[in-house]
Amino acid sequence: MEGLDCLLKAGEVARAVRAAIPEMVGPGTSLLTIAERVEELIREHGCTPAFPCNISLDAVAAHYSPPPGDFSTLPRNSVVKVDFGVSVDGYIADTALTITDTAWGEVLKKAVEEALRAAVKVVEAGVKVSEVGAAVQNTLMKFGVKPIRNLTGHEIRRFNLHAGVSIPNVSSGNGARLEEGHVYAIEPFATLADGAGEVRDVQPATIYRLELRKPSSKLSEQENVLVKIIDDRFNGLPYSLRWLSDLPEVLETHQKLVRRGLVKAYPMLVERTGRPVAQAEHTVLVEKNGCVVIT
Numbered sequence: 336m337e338g339l340d341c342l343l344k345a346g347e348v349a350r351a352v353r354a355a356i357p358e359m360v361g362p363g364t365s366l367l368t369i370a371e372r373v374e375e376l377i378r379e380h381g382c383t384p385a386f387p388c389n390i391s392l393d394a395v396a397a398h399y400s401p402p403p404g405d406f407s408t409l410p411r412n413s414v415v416k417v418d419f420g421v422s423v424d425g426y427i428a429d430t431a432l433t434i435t436d437t438a439w440g441e442v443l444k445k446a447v448e449e450a451l452r453a454a455v456k457v458v459e460a461g462v463k464v465s466e467v468g469a470a471v472q473n474t475l476m477k478f479g480v481k482p483i484r485n486l487t488g489h490e491i492r493r494f495n496l497h498a499g500v501s502i503p504n505v506s507s508g509n510g511a512r513l514e515e516g517h518v519y520a521i522e523p524f525a526t527l528a529d530g531a532g533e534v535r536d537v538q539p540a541t542i543y544r545l546e547l548r549k550p551s552s553k554l555s556e557q558e559n560v561l562v563k564i565i566d567d568r569f570n571g572l573p574y575s576l577r578w579l580s581d582l583p584e585v586l587e588t589h590q591k592l593v594r595r596g597l598v599k600a601y602p603m604l605v606e607r608t609g610r611p612v613a614q615a616e617h618t619v620l621v622e623k624n625g626c627v628v629i630t
């Protein structure tokens with residue numbers, strides 16, 4: 336398949352998987368079950384998860400993927416973000432949705448979905464990323480909610496989820512421009528008006544990415560073997576320890592790679608004042624006079 340066909344296929348599968356998610360999510364459901372089901376659905380369509388399925392609750396805006404043995408379940412009155420990616424030969428469709436059984440969550444969900452629509456409308460080759468951010472910010476303001484100003488969308492390249500340009504959720508003054516033929520994820524995040532509109536890092540990390548992709552004489556043989564396995568399995572894309580759980584006694588060696596800084600660990604991103612956060616996300620392919628929404 337050509338690159339564009341791979342990307343379109345990834346998008347088609349992402350849409351099908353996204354449509355199946357709302358009925359998986361409800362009070363009492365285990366987070367681990369949802370994440371594994373989402374990833375399994377992607378594989379049933381003949382594709383690969385581009386990163387571990389994120390299921391982020393309430394003030395957790397992003398970057399929680401249930402680790403092995405996570406027994407937590409969804410509570411009542413929550414704002415749940417499910418964020419996942421589909422890879423076809425490294426061509427990635429990245430999408431997310433918010434599911435909620437609360438009145439405040441409904442407002443946030445409507446606001447981010449409308450902001451995403453407004454952002455997609457201004458996307459075309461040559462547009463400044465700051466103008467996309469302005470469209471997000473202005474729409475969120477109409478709903479009386481606040482953008483998360485330190486979370487952004489991002490360019491996507493083959494086997495590179497967060498590549499190059501960032502797409503802000505506010506009018507940032509960033510002069511970078513969208514380029515024809517490039518792929519971007521646009522992802523408005525919003526919190527309530529009394530929130531800080533900012534996330535901070537909170538441990539634990541549940542998502543990892545290999546930064547050193549070759550053997551090194553500084554590493555033990557065990558560490559070098561694990562580096563090779565991670566590189567072969569994930570090709571530089573993010574992963575979960577769930578995806579290494581077939582390997583015996585892997586945790587200690589993995590932790591050594593994290594400590595050495597060879598594996599990057601992604602902590603949770605949590606709203607600074609603890610207010611709930613909603614998210615919507617699409618992947619778009621930029622054209623001369625507009626864009627194609629892949630997801």
Ligand code: MN
Binds near residue numbers: 418419429430431616
């Ligand atoms: Mn995403």
Ligand code: MN
Binds near residue numbers: 429
């Ligand atoms: Mn994204």
